[in-house]
Amino acid sequence: MEELFGGAAPYYARYRPAYGEAAIEHLARALGPDSRVLDLGCGPGTIAVPLAGRVRTVLAVDPAEEMLAAGRRLAAGAPTITWLRGDSTTLRALPPFDHVVMGRSFHWMDRRAVLADLDELLPPRGAVALIGPVSRRGEPWQPNAQPWQPVERRVCADFGLGMSAAATSFHATAEPHRDVLAASPFDHLESRTFTRRLTWDVDGLVGLQLSYSYSSPAALGDRLHAFVEALREALLADNPAGRWEQELLTEVLIARRPPGRRPADPP
Ligand SMILES: C[S@@+](CC[C@H](N)C(=O)[O-])C[C@H]1O[C@@H](n2cnc3c(N)ncnc32)[C@H](O)[C@@H]1O
Numbered sequence: 397m398e399e400l401f402g403g404a405a406p407y408y409a410r411y412r413p414a415y416g417e418a419a420i421e422h423l424a425r426a427l428g429p430d431s432r433v434l435d436l437g438c439g440p441g442t443i444a445v446p447l448a449g450r451v452r453t454v455l456a457v458d459p460a461e462e463m464l465a466a467g468r469r470l471a472a473g474a475p476t477i478t479w480l481r482g483d484s485t486t487l488r489a490l491p492p493f494d495h496v497v498m499g500r501s502f503h504w505m506d507r508r509a510v511l512a513d514l515d516e517l518l519p520p521r522g523a524v525a526l527i528g529p530v531s532r533r534g535e536p537w538q539p540n541a542q543p544w545q546p547v548e549r550r551v552c553a554d555f556g557l558g559m560s561a562a563a564t565s566f567h568a569t570a571e572p573h574r575d576v577l578a579a580s581p582f583d584h585l586e587s588r589t590f591t592r593r594l595t596w597d598v599d600g601l602v603g604l605q606l607s608y609s610y611s612s613p614a615a616l617g618d619r620l621h622a623f624v625e626a627l628r629e630a631l632l633a634d635n636p637a638g639r640w641e642q643e644l645l646t647e648v649l650i651a652r653r654p655p656g657r658r659p660a661d662p663p
Contacts, residue, residue: 407612458482583654
């Protein structure tokens, strides 16, 4: 797993858009100030860091040591975050938690198996909260929605880089997270969408591309420099002004069991 995002963590921490104050505040209110929250697939703490201090504790779990290290640095010793190496298959080994949040990470997992485990581990009103980009309200994110993305895809294709199997199968099968949740014990769904405008320059877009698993520095190896140069040149040829606007929509999707439904018994 570490290989999938090999060398990407610094780019991830610097260039992947954060979720914004309004989305994090909404999430914190929904979970409650006294809650113990598992951030599963925490990366460099994109949720864990801003959520800490608004809930009782955050357990930040990721299989990639590089991501955890970046998160520890960004958190600068925040005492309410515990960083742990683990993944979606090791939930039973974790200390108890009241809610789970997953930011752009659920598609990496065996989603049904995770929800079955969570049905045994979460308390009756425990929430499964997903945060991530959407193309339009209620619709999954589309990989080519932004004006610069066809250029990036073309350069990636020239370097033999394709979207990761996890991302491809998630987007290609188009089984949205909300459908997987609706077919699970956590079928009581509440969605809020938050909109922000971002402006990118060419360094930002190159850094963003290096944050993806399929075009990470590890995936590129000794072609990293050539890739960066090719991408920069192609982006500026397409848009010599070197400035790109994005309307970024972030969905916070909170799933709970319906009132009165009990957690599953452990096996
Ligand atoms: C796109 S990053 C998301 C990071 C962060 N949560 C965010 O919102 O930006 C996906 C993260 O999921 C992690 N991941 C991949 N497979 C996982 C699994 N099976 N269980 C838990 N985390 C996983 C990766 O190591 C990576 O850090």
